[in-house]
Amino acid sequence: MKQIIDFTVVSNKTLNHEHFVLELKPDKPLPEISAGQFVEVRVDGSENTMLRRPISVHDVDYDKNILSLFIKKVGEGTRHLSELTEGDNLNLILPLGNGFTIPDSSNVLLVGGGCGVAPMLYLARKIAEKGLRPFILLGGKTKTDISGIAAYQAFGKVAITTEDGSEGEKGFVSDHPWMKQETPDFKLLYACGPEPMMKAVNDFGKKHEIDTEVSLEHTMACGFGACLTCVVDTTKGHQLTCKDGPVFNTKELKW
Amino acid sequence: MVNLNVNIDKLKLKNPIMTASGTFGYGPEFDDFIHVDDLGGIVVKGTTGKHREGNPYPRMAETPMGMLNAVGLQNVGVDHFISDIYPQIKDYNTNVLVNVSGSTIDEYLEVAEKINALEKIPGIELNISCPNVKEGGMAFGTSCPSAQAVVEEVRKVYKKTLIVKLSPNVTDVTEIARVVTEAGADALSLINTLLGMAIDAEKQSPILSTVTGGLSGPAVKPVALRMVWQVANAVDVPLIGMGGIRNATDVIEFMLAGATAVEIGTANFVDPQVTVKCIDGIKAYMQRHGVDDVNELIGALRK
Ligand SMILES: Cc1cc2nc3c(=O)[nH]c(=O)nc-3n(C[C@H](O)[C@H](O)[C@H](O)COP(=O)(O)OP(=O)(O)OC[C@H]3O[C@@H](n4cnc5c(N)ncnc54)[C@H](O)[C@@H]3O)c2cc1C
Ligand SMILES: Cc1cc2nc3c(=O)[nH]c(=O)nc-3n(C[C@H](O)[C@H](O)[C@H](O)COP(=O)(O)O)c2cc1C
Numbered sequence: 001m002k003q004i005i006d007f008t009v010v011s012n013k014t015l016n017h018e019h020f021v022l023e024l025k026p027d028k029p030l031p032e033i034s035a036g037q038f039v040e041v042r043v044d045g046s047e048n049t050m051l052r053r054p055i056s057v058h059d060v061d062y063d064k065n066i067l068s069l070f071i072k073k074v075g076e077g078t079r080h081l082s083e084l085t086e087g088d089n090l091n092l093i094l095p096l097g098n099g100f101t102i103p104d105s106s107n108v109l110l111v112g113g114g115c116g117v118a119p120m121l122y123l124a125r126k127i128a129e130k131g132l133r134p135f136i137l138l139g140g141k142t143k144t145d146i147s148g149i150a151a152y153q154a155f156g157k158v159a160i161t162t163e164d165g166s167e168g169e170k171g172f173v174s175d176h177p178w179m180k181q182e183t184p185d186f187k188l189l190y191a192c193g194p195e196p197m198m199k200a201v202n203d204f205g206k207k208h209e210i211d212t213e214v215s216l217e218h219t220m221a222c223g224f225g226a227c228l229t230c231v232v233d234t235t236k237g238h239q240l241t242c243k244d245g246p247v248f249n250t251k252e253l254k255w
Numbered sequence: 256m257v258n259l260n261v262n263i264d265k266l267k268l269k270n271p272i273m274t275a276s277g278t279f280g281y282g283p284e285f286d287d288f289i290h291v292d293d294l295g296g297i298v299v300k301g302t303t304g305k306h307r308e309g310n311p312y313p314r315m316a317e318t319p320m321g322m323l324n325a326v327g328l329q330n331v332g333v334d335h336f337i338s339d340i341y342p343q344i345k346d347y348n349t350n351v352l353v354n355v356s357g358s359t360i361d362e363y364l365e366v367a368e369k370i371n372a373l374e375k376i377p378g379i380e381l382n383i384s385c386p387n388v389k390e391g392g393m394a395f396g397t398s399c400p401s402a403q404a405v406v407e408e409v410r411k412v413y414k415k416t417l418i419v420k421l422s423p424n425v426t427d428v429t430e431i432a433r434v435v436t437e438a439g440a441d442a443l444s445l446i447n448t449l450l451g452m453a454i455d456a457e458k459q460s461p462i463l464s465t466v467t468g469g470l471s472g473p474a475v476k477p478v479a480l481r482m483v484w485q486v487a488n489a490v491d492v493p494l495i496g497m498g499g500i501r502n503a504t505d506v507i508e509f510m511l512a513g514a515t516a517v518e519i520g521t522a523n524f525v526d527p528q529v530t531v532k533c534i535d536g537i538k539a540y541m542q543r544h545g546v547d548d549v550n551e552l553i554g555a556l557r558k
Contacts, residue, residue: 002287004528042525050472050525051317093527219315221322222524224287226280228300228326229315238308238329 002093002224003031009088010066016144019115020082021058022069024090030067033060034099035123036215036247039069040223041081042091049077051221052093054242056119056192059151067094072115096223097246100190100213106132108188110156111173111201113139116193119215121151123190128155135159135186139173139197142166174200186210202250212250216241257541258548259534261295261515263493264416264441266350266378268295268516270534271506271549275497275520276301276354276380276420277326278471282344288527293534295516296350298380299340302370304362306332316453316462321472321499322521323451325465328356328385333366337373345375352418356382360405367413378416381409381440384424384447385469396422396447399434410439418495421445421486423475428482429489436490443486444495444518446479472521473499480512487513487554501529503536513554 007024014020040052058070073079084090100123108127112120117138127134134156140146143166152158160168161176169176173193178184179201186208191201192215205212218241220230230241234252239245259270273296281299282291291297309329316323331340336353344351353370357363363381370376383396383405395401406419419435421428423446432443448469453462479498487494496514500506501522509517522529537549546552 004288004526048317048319050320051322052525219313221315221317221324221521222527224284224527226278226284227315227324227524228277228309228329229313229324231309231312231314231329233312 001031002096004091004093007067007090007092009084009086009090011086012082012084014082015147018073019145019147020071020073021148022071022081022084022090024067024069024092025065026067030060030062030065031095033057033067033095033122035102035126036099036119037095037097038223038246039067039092039094040096041069043077043080046076046080049080052223053077053081054096054217054220054223056215056246057095057122058118059121059125070115070118070121093223097242098244100215100247101188102126102130103132103134103188104130105187106134107185108190109135109137109178109186111137111139111189111191111193111197113173113193113197114141114145116191116197116215119192120190121148121155124152124155133157135178137161137173137176137178139193140167172200173197174204179204184208184210188213190214199255202255205250213247214250214253215246216248217246257538257546258550259537261550261553263418263495263515264378266296266416268350270295270537271510271514271516272530272533272537273350273495273516273518274298274523274530275518276382277324278520278523281340282347282351285523285527289531292348293531294349296352297347298352298354298518299344300330301328301354301356301382301385302330302333302336302366303328303356303358304333304365306330306335311464313462313464314468316468318451318453318470319474321470321474323453323463323468323470324448325463325468327465330356333369337369341373341375345373350377351375352378352380354380354382354420355409356385360408363405363409364412367409371413371415376415378418378441379413380418380420380444381406382420382447384420384422396420396431397425399430402431403434403438406435406438406440416441418442418444420447421482422447423478423482423498424450429485432486432490436492440492442493442495442515443490444497445486446475446482446498449475449478471499473501475499476505480508483509483514484512484556500533501525503533503540506533506537507540507552510549510552511554511556513556515553
């Protein structure tokens with residue numbers, strides 16, 4: 001069931017000039033959340049941010065009852081969120097959307113680029129909870145785009161690429177040896193990030209007949225299926241990013 | 256106890272709060288957040304003769320205190336509505352109204368006739384004001400002869416409460432209001448969205464796939480209030496006011512301007528519980544002002 005819940009900011013960690021992580025504590029126990037689901041954040045205090053902002057669930061700690069969001073500053077709303085400090089309040093609608101398929105094998109590859117790493121930590125956690133250790137590939141422009149690697153390492157085998165080579169392999173995620181294999185053994189690929197990156201992962205999957213799930217970030221007004229603005233062109237006609245997605249198997253998309 | 260009941264023609268509303276078409280799905284989308292039965296009525300998504308895919312993405316742009324949409328009447332079509340959706344919503348204990356849309360008079364007639372046969376739908380809202388489709392929609396609602404023709408024809412086949420939804424994209428809203436009332440409308444609702452546009456300066460391109468779209472939200476409220484007030488002074492049928500309503504104060508303003516009831520649209524996206532909060536807020540306002548019956552507020556603007 002979707003809920004409207006008030007949260008208190010526990011911490012706001014600046015990762016670099018554009019990315020930050022908010023840790024939020026609700027005024028009641030967190031509902032069941034699947035990896036890949038998102039929340040709609042109300043940004044108060046600016047006439048240009050009337051609508052809520054959709055943000056993926058980055059991680060959930062049920063023991064501490066804490067939800068984290070990984071956010072990139074792109075405009076007024078996300079800038080406002082970047083300025084929150086401990087004790088500030090935030091109103092969220094959650095959980096929204098469908099979520100990723102949780103696999104039965106460790107041979108799956110999670111690829112996150114830029115703020116597309118957002119849903120990958122919680123996905124890795126959910127996969128690890130089944131006793132599996134997935135492959136996790138994180139890409140950024142430079143070293144400071146990638147942070148908190150230890151958290152991912154707790155759940156799987158991690159590799160990094162940066163465009164300037166300041167951390168891990170130099171290049172795009174698609175230049176990494178994991179995605180250059182002639183006969184990859186992956187059962188499923190997951191991608192979130194800029195569209196060219198997700199398309200590159202999809203091309204790799206297509207070539208080797210591996211299913212790919214991507215998380216889309218279409219603009220939306222409500223987040224729960226009422227406004228019909230976040231449509232995606234699929235083999236089944238127009239579907240909603242907020243309700244039928246945000247996670248889609250690329251076979252359904254016309255990719 | 257204050258009285259919140261109002262009547263729109265034969266429709267009895269337990270309070271003046273309704274939801275605006277295209278912003279409330281079919282109702283179940285809000286079941287997690289509110290009891291839909293608490294509302295005076297709901298108006299479901301614009302319904303056409305055939306299933307429509309609507310316009311391509313992107314369909315939404317946020318603007319200061321408002322938003323532009325270019326959904327373009329995406330909907331399942333009237334037959335699918337009757338077979339699959341109606342059974343799910345017919346037992347809501349509130350007025351469930353269908354927003355009837357089309358591109359030709361024949362299409363409006365087809366939908367109106369089929370909806371007329373549904374026992375639990377006590378009225379329709381005839382949408383002659385959608386700015387987001389190429390043919391029909393707003394084209395009907397912006398010229399007097401075509402508005403008159405479509406309302407007259409629909410009136411012949413539709414026997415229950417016929418509400419006609421007016422477009423703000425006209426020079427004089429009272430002209431159209433008079434014409435459609437004479438053609439047989441039992442009530443009028445206004446306003447639909449205002450035609451607008453948004454540009455991405457960095458990309459030097461339009462944000463919406465259709466370039467232009469319909470503006471809604473608090474930004475349009477002063478325009479909507481003015482139009483409700485003008486129409487209230489021009490015709491004698493009940494009015495349903497809408498445009499940018501976010502709280503009970505906004506509702507009261509529309510009622511003072513002459514609306515018998517209101518519809519809430521865009522605000523549902525920001526706070527899915529806004530409708531029930533408005534109901535509570537109206538009660539508080541009435542108590543504060545010593546008003547026993549909400550009907551006393553309709554058109555009560557002092558000059
Ligand atoms: C399901 C979903 C999950 C998301 N998850 C995350 C996440 O975990 N972390 C994160 O940082 N962001 C995420 N986003 C994107 C985020 O919602 C937008 O970046 C945010 O709404 C921008 O708000 P703003 O007020 O800062 O920018 P605005 O002032 O609204 O816009 C600034 C610029 O960003 C662009 N923009 C706005 N919205 C989007 C969007 N949805 N997608 C792409 N570009 C956009 C605009 O075109 C404009 O150029 C997600 C989006 C969706 C739909
Ligand atoms: C996303 C969206 C979809 C809409 N779809 C319809 C529709 O199908 N039929 C209709 O008559 N009006 C439609 N409208 C207009 C609203 O019903 C309402 O007239 C308008 O939004 C003004 O009210 P508001 O400011 O409270 O949203 C739509 C509005 C929005 C924002």
